[in-house]
C-alpha cells in the first residue's frame with residue numbers, strides 16, 4: 001500500500017535537503033523494513049524530522065502518542081520534550097516491545113518514554129494530566145473518537161497532530177468509492193474543520209499530516 005502521496009523524485013529531493021536521519025533512527029527504519037510486518041506504517045526520515053521539529057518548537061511537558069509500532073515517531077517526539085518531560089505512547093500490540101525499548105535506549109530517550117499496552121480508547125482516560133502535544137497514529141476508524149477523548153485534555157495553545165489525513169489520496173474520491181478507513185478519515189477531517197475550538201492545517205506531507213491547535 002502506498003503511503004507517500006508526493007511523487008518519489010520530490011520525496012527523494014526533500015529528503016536530500018532535510019537534515020540526515022540520525023544513525024539510530026536509520027537503523028530502526030532499516031530493521032523495521034527488513035523484519036516487521038506493515039513497515040510502510042513507520043513515519044520515516046522526512047515525517048520523523050517534521051515531528052521532531054514540531055515537538056522542539058512546542059517543547060511540551062507531556063506528549064501522548066496513539067500508535068507506537070516500532071517506536072520511531074516516539075523517539076522523534078521525545079527529542080523535543082521540555083527538561084523533565086514525558087511521552088506516553090499507547091499500542092495494542094505487545095510483540096514489538098523489546099525491539100522498541102532497545103532503540104529507545106540506544107537513542108538515549110528511554111527514560112522519557114512510558115509505554116502503555118492496550119486499546120487506546122481505554123488507556124487514554126487512565127493517563128493523568130494534560131497533553132501539550134498529542135499524535136494520533138493508531139487505527140483510522142477511531143480518529144474521531146480519539147479527538148473527542150483528547151480535546152478536553154489539550155490546554156489552550158496545545159496541539160494535536162493526526163497522521164494519514166489524506167489516506168493515500170482516497171479522501172478526495174466520491175464517498176461511495178472510499179474504503180472504510182478513508183471514509184473515517186474524511187469524516188474526521190470534516191469534524192475537525194467544523195469545530196470552533198480549534199484551527200488546523202492539513203499538510204500534504206507523506207500521507208497527510210494535520211496540525212490542529214486548540215484556541
Ligand SMILES: C[S@@+](CC[C@H](N)C(=O)[O-])C[C@H]1O[C@@H](n2cnc3c(N)ncnc32)[C@H](O)[C@@H]1O
Nearest residue numbers: 041042043067069072073091092119120138139
Ligand atoms: C501507523 S502505526 C504507528 C506508527 C508509528 N507512530 C510511527 O510513526 O513509527 C499504527 C499502530 O497503531 C496500533 N494500533 C492499532 N489499533 C490500535 C488501538 N485500537 N489502540 C492502540 N493501538 C492501536 C498498531 O498496533 C500499530 O502499531
